[in-house]
Amino acid sequence: MAMTGVLRPGHIQLRVLDLEESVKFYKDVIGLIETGRDKQGRVYFKTWDERDHNSFIIRQADRAGFDFAGFKVSDVETLYKLEADLVAYGVKTERIAAGEMLETGERVRFELPTGHLLELYAEKTDVGNGQSYENPEAWVPAAEHGIAPIRMDHMLLYGPDIEKAQAILQDVLGFYLVEHVVLEDGKTDLAIWLSTSIKAHDIAFVRHPEPGKLHHVSFLLDSWEKVLRAADIMSMNRVSIDIGPTRHGVTRGTTIYAFDPSGNRFETFCGGYQSYPDWKAIKWTMDDVGRGVFYHDRKLNDTFLTVVT
Amino acid sequence: MAMTGVLRPGHIQLRVLDLEESVKFYKDVIGLIETGRDKQGRVYFKTWDERDHNSFIIRQADRAGFDFAGFKVSDVETLYKLEADLVAYGVKTERIAAGEMLETGERVRFELPTGHLLELYAEKTDVGNGQSYENPEAWVPAAEHGIAPIRMDHMLLYGPDIEKAQAILQDVLGFYLVEHVVLEDGKTDLAIWLSTSIKAHDIAFVRHPEPGKLHHVSFLLDSWEKVLRAADIMSMNRVSIDIGPTRHGVTRGTTIYAFDPSGNRFETFCGGYQSYPDWKAIKWTMDDVGRGVFYHDRKLNDTFLTVVT
């Protein structure tokens, strides 16, 4: 009851072009903590304040982009229940053995109609946030190493058939629609933001002809001042900034979009409202979508709809 | 699935000594919006960004304090399901007809072992947050009238038998423990913070001999700078400030405690972490509880354990 089923985006795996350059980038610029490497050569990271062993994984490849994302569910029973529900809904699932990812239990993988691999899992080792669970401090020095986000928060994926992905996520996995952009026909969604909690978005999609693409993975900061600090750190490190600091109209969050050394877009953001499933979804129309995406510029920049990995 | 069952604290009713003085206070100092008055003489308020018709209700009485609080559940089926679950658990429930509170559906009321009346309800009229649900702005002028919190967020209640209240909230209603203070015996909780979402607290209790007491009702702000602004506005209006601006160790939120004209304590707070039900609860011991409650002063102030309404 209350907060059950699918809890949150728990991990995302991206492809990078140069592993060690990327490790250095994610450790020292983004400020993630490297928590392990596996036999496949993948490197695992977590943010300073996350408790589970990993949330962000990279592997070297010839092409940057999105491998898969995993959502943590409340327990193993729920995992199998949701697996059965997916199958009953007509979604093909695959089990991946515990341990295939470091410190992570069994995963149930399926492909969304948008061409993205998603996974559910119930277990990932709690390695703590660098503090005791008894009488902790407010934060630790790692909270100031690099941009140092609080958590890997959500992702925006590009692909076709987003309404079919939405149906699976809503009907089977319990997500709900928070905001959407409707095309000129007044009925087809260009973009949807979905939540499985009271976050304004746990995952989002934009309709796009090519399947399986990543627009960005997003990291949470805890203030607008930290957004400025993130922009400063990006500039000091000559990171390619796409746009920001600015505010989104959608979700009201404050944001920067930028690119990792392989061209994968990431976001460092803060704020925005918290949403509830009994709330009516907010709708944006195409004549105002620029303000919806970038509240201050009030127009999409050149890269928003075109540059994905 | 995901965010279901009990969603959030949806309303709280307090007693005040002078109704019109209190209305003025809650409208112009706290910055709530008056949304109605009923035949019983109760005055209803909401915050600018809440969508449901009311969240904060006052009535005139000879003694200040807490009447009851209501939690919104996801739908009417859930309401009856939880009612049955409560009864099955041995909790006596009472139905209150739709409309007894303005714009509010049927409520299921029960008394916690701490002496507090709680209610569940599934329906309250969506009156919006002063904006269209299509192409909205980031905020509206009402967001700057008085302290102007985002929402009525949680409450801290004082009473006996808090472990019995906790059992009902956890076992029947799906709350989970986020943090607690353990007495010197190492096993009895002095205080517990419970969540029904990913908020670090939707309700909290402190063990206290007298039942049914209110420590504070809490209003959410969206930045530490808004906490400063709240303190300034309190001072400009000569509001009695209990403590703050400061930070809590528990939940890490930044905070001010102050008193309404009747002596009811309220909090205006921001931030703190977000919690998940798979997380281990944080424990505070009595030798460090001062830092847990007031992170900077690192000691309880005189009023914290004694002044309640």
Add this chain to the structure above:
Amino acid sequence: MAMTGVLRPGHIQLRVLDLEESVKFYKDVIGLIETGRDKQGRVYFKTWDERDHNSFIIRQADRAGFDFAGFKVSDVETLYKLEADLVAYGVKTERIAAGEMLETGERVRFELPTGHLLELYAEKTDVGNGQSYENPEAWVPAAEHGIAPIRMDHMLLYGPDIEKAQAILQDVLGFYLVEHVVLEDGKTDLAIWLSTSIKAHDIAFVRHPEPGKLHHVSFLLDSWEKVLRAADIMSMNRVSIDIGPTRHGVTRGTTIYAFDPSGNRFETFCGGYQSYPDWKAIKWTMDDVGRGVFYHDRKLNDTFLTVVT
């Protein structure tokens, strides 16, 4: 001694295309307070926290742009002393009688080699900041009407012969150089930022073929969060934003550039360091000037060097 001579930019007069539209803009969007109108039809404004009667004046004309700016000096003796110093330096001066501007004493006007009219004056009526000078509050409601800057802070002017303007301001009027951008020849300045106090800039110039042009007049805000609020208010009012929120490399201030309804650029900014006359000036070279001007984008936008009024 200490803080003497030329104290600060005290007023600036701009031309606007539609007076009443501009009055509405400066009152309700920028949040200035209208303090008077004179027989010439000029409208006078001050910010909420300024104490002198006016700091920002507009008049209707066929072409937007800069009329003149005035610097307040410490007293009337200093005014005449500086007038004599200007004349001795070879600068032609003109006296304008007290009262020609509302609530303003005698002014000594001269033209800079960049084609801009500057003035010195010693007297402007203290009308207060809306509070008593005895036991004041921290701020007043006017501090939240519109963008509500603290003060008219500085201006950036475009014109030829900026080194000659600099010589007059330094040698005669006591300004000092804080930062500058040097052209590829390694010796000619493209841009100079000058201070007459510990502000990082009281006036600035960019070398430009056309004389007497305005790049922007700048209004001070007191936090980065107020910069976000300013951007929000601009967007709500569909103000044309040139760039920002972002940070300048020069002075480190955080900033938004935007345009008034007549196309005059204004800045709302916060922060940056404070400077002292014993400090070595900071130099920017052309290969890094983009980062100097816009620290996050690290390139000049199209309008920076071309759009002036």
Add this chain to the structure above:
Amino acid sequence: MAMTGVLRPGHIQLRVLDLEESVKFYKDVIGLIETGRDKQGRVYFKTWDERDHNSFIIRQADRAGFDFAGFKVSDVETLYKLEADLVAYGVKTERIAAGEMLETGERVRFELPTGHLLELYAEKTDVGNGQSYENPEAWVPAAEHGIAPIRMDHMLLYGPDIEKAQAILQDVLGFYLVEHVVLEDGKTDLAIWLSTSIKAHDIAFVRHPEPGKLHHVSFLLDSWEKVLRAADIMSMNRVSIDIGPTRHGVTRGTTIYAFDPSGNRFETFCGGYQSYPDWKAIKWTMDDVGRGVFYHDRKLNDTFLTVVT
């Protein structure tokens, strides 16, 4: 002209009880940079953003407290001019040879009627702020080591005859009165805040029977969020906090008072308004002085008038 004569508080020397414990405190908690030690055993510090070699000096002694403070003047001619002016005013002066303090030129020392030794000096080696003066970044990693203030900003001194100290500072050295607290007699000042720039205070005094006492030395931060961060760091290091985070009514600055390991009070503060010498001083009366000092609590705490070193 403009910013001349006495520029700013440039150094302060305090006595501490345990030198190495204090060095560790000022380096790792306050976040100062140690820049040298001299043959007398004194340890020299600067903040990360100060350019001169030192601003804060400690020496070991049996009793904590204030040795002296030095104000930088614009040049050597000014130094001798002010020395002559002091002597002409009846103030006894003493020259201290260049080099007696590390990297510091000749000093002119005199005693205020309050029993405090002040010094003027014109030269201190520019060692930079950790960046080039060509194409710098917005900040450096040292800006996040410990509390990491921007500068040693001002000091509040306790002693008798503050009106005589004020006379010297105003009549000879060019300071001006910004705010003051007037005793019940309506004419005697309890406290005065004086500026030699556009800072709301470069030095302040409270009337006190015992001469030569230190209330606090103050370090500047650049945002209210940094004030919170400072309080957090103090708490993490179990620093004794006197009061705060809060706001002053006087100057409007946000603040924390705390004690170093020897019991010397220091302040970390941000903001407040900027002042000009043509402004009327703000007056506080004894019935409202609590709000003047601590704007939110609206009463003096027990230690404010009694605990000094």
